[in-house]
Amino acid sequence: MQPTEKTIRLEMFLKPLSASIIHKPVELVAYETYNMTCEIIGSRPTSEVSWFREGRKFKRGKINQDANETVLHSTVIFTTAPEDDGHILKCQASNPKIDGST
Template sequence: MDENGTKIENITRPYQEGEDLTLTCDVYDGQPEPVVTWWRGSELLQQALSRTAGGHPRATVFRLRLTRADFQTRLTCRATNSNITQPVSTTIVVNMHLKPVSVEIKGPRGPLSAELPAQVICQVNGSRPEALIRWFLGPYQLNDTETHVISPNTTLGMLNFVPGDRDHGARLRCLASNSAASLTQASVSPLEDSWILDVH
């Protein structure tokens, strides 16, 4: 079960990086009282008879501050009560939303011609699900944009705009955040790359 008492079927709900993970494993019956262990792959995390709830041994593993390295980690709860019986176990997979790890405005950053259409591409890597990409020219958000997912961890943002003489020296920014995490973690700062425009 997760921290809300919800039974987990094979895979957890999506957790955010830095979020606490608490899992509880209930073991029923068994004489003598079974030893309950938690494993991450072949690594032993915890072993205990642990506290008892309603006569059933219960083992709990706390995973604080999940990192992206925990994505798709397999956690196994295993119970055994002797050296001659086969242990019983259940395994779940940790699902996570991952923040972007890099953002880059691609291509040459040469001079732009005033009043002529221009296209700029921004590549974001590491986000899961796809990145939310926003563009700003100075303080103003630009909306003539497209987003394309080109691989499970890579998102491209395309901006079409017409620069003017007044935009010379202005800062064009590409901001990237996780599209799912942005809905639940307003305080998470996006990654960004920027370009000082040279407009003639």
């Protein structure tokens, strides 16, 4: 007689493991259009990504995202302006299903 058994697949929410800007130009020229890509690894479900300039949400340009089960690429496409000189642009990833996962 065969033993009775049941299986269950565990699906877990996971924090993003890392975020890094992998595609970035070395030099920027005012009034030119550039792409910058942030790669986020390890989040499940897929991370929510925001771009910031000097601590404020970056709203210029267009953001494209491409993801598979383990990697998300978020690309911001924007035209530079003279007031961007010296400022810092960053991407931030968080899992909406986990508090404090930024």
